[in-house]
Amino acid sequence: MKMPADESDVGAVAVPDRRDEDLKLLGSALSHDLDGSVRGVKSLSTIILNRFGAQLDDEGRAMMRLLGSEAERANRLLDGLTDWLTYAQQPLTPAWQDTSRIAREAFGTASASARERKIEFEVPSLPRVWSDELALRKALHELLANAVKFTARQATAHVTIAAQESDGEIVLTVGDNGAGFEMEHSNQLYRLFRRMHRKQEFPGEGAGLAIVREIMQRHGGRVWADARVDEGATFYLAFPKPAEEDAAT
């Protein structure tokens, strides 16, 4: 993402180029055609079990269930890929964002499936960042959802958001006291569908951080992490500040 040179130039960041068009077509093909086909496989496996389950033996029924769970997995992978494509392609509309509010809302959606758990969440007053609202919300949602997920085994989960400001950028940090990971493998964190934990330990297909990286790249920013196994992880999102005359709003 370029910073707009002046107000009238804001549209320049949103002009679709060939890559955007291709990604859009790919997204549409995935969500219409492939997604429909995978869903069909899943449903047919259920219908076969319902209607003809009695005619299969135990092994046959187990295979039919495996077929169904493979289709479910394919569906989750497709959802991840579609999500990634959306954030890689949709036009960005940068503006000064109310980071504290967006962080609180993102925590709400990220922790919706863990309401029964005790999670201490701290959001101080955060500086505004220059970014696209949907993209910022998505990036924080993904990091907070990971923090919620990887603290599942902690008696009390602590999730914190903070910010550091320098001349050139604002760095948001999302920290937790969860499972962490080995820093040795940290260069692989952001690869689509790359996972650091076994699925039996923590669910998920590994699209979240790839989406976060894509969002940060498109904002001309950076993402990095710091973690220790069983002690927690901290992710850093660096948003460049626009030159003052660009963002005089």
Place this chain on the structure above:
Amino acid sequence: MTLPIHGAVDILLVEDSPTDALITREALTQARVLNRLHHVEDGYEALEFLRRQGAHAEAPRPGLILLDLNLPKKSGLDVLTEIKSDPNLQTIPVVVLTTSRATVEVDAAYRQHANCFITKPVEFEDMARCICALENFWFSIVTLPPPAK
């Protein structure tokens, strides 16, 4: 579920995927929906059915249309536009059933006067519940307009 008081209503399913048609039919069977399901595979055939043309001269007027958006040749959205701009057909409720969750498609469908937009659930059991809810809503709860002449 209480017995429908309307007698059997005809439902027109516009769907090009044989798998999806089978799933919808199976879901109707599982929901014990008494209505008759008519299945056409593309948009031209759907309009022929609705206008009682060609092979569909004897077609009944459906009480509900289940329309897939992703159709060969004439798109589902075009079919929707034609139905909703035809004075004889525009009062028939159209349920857009599609795999897409793309907000532009949802928006476009409602702008063309779709009566509702449903993203087909992944799980068959959810699809069966969805079909059951649809039939209960459209044939037991709402008052439909009188059939056009």
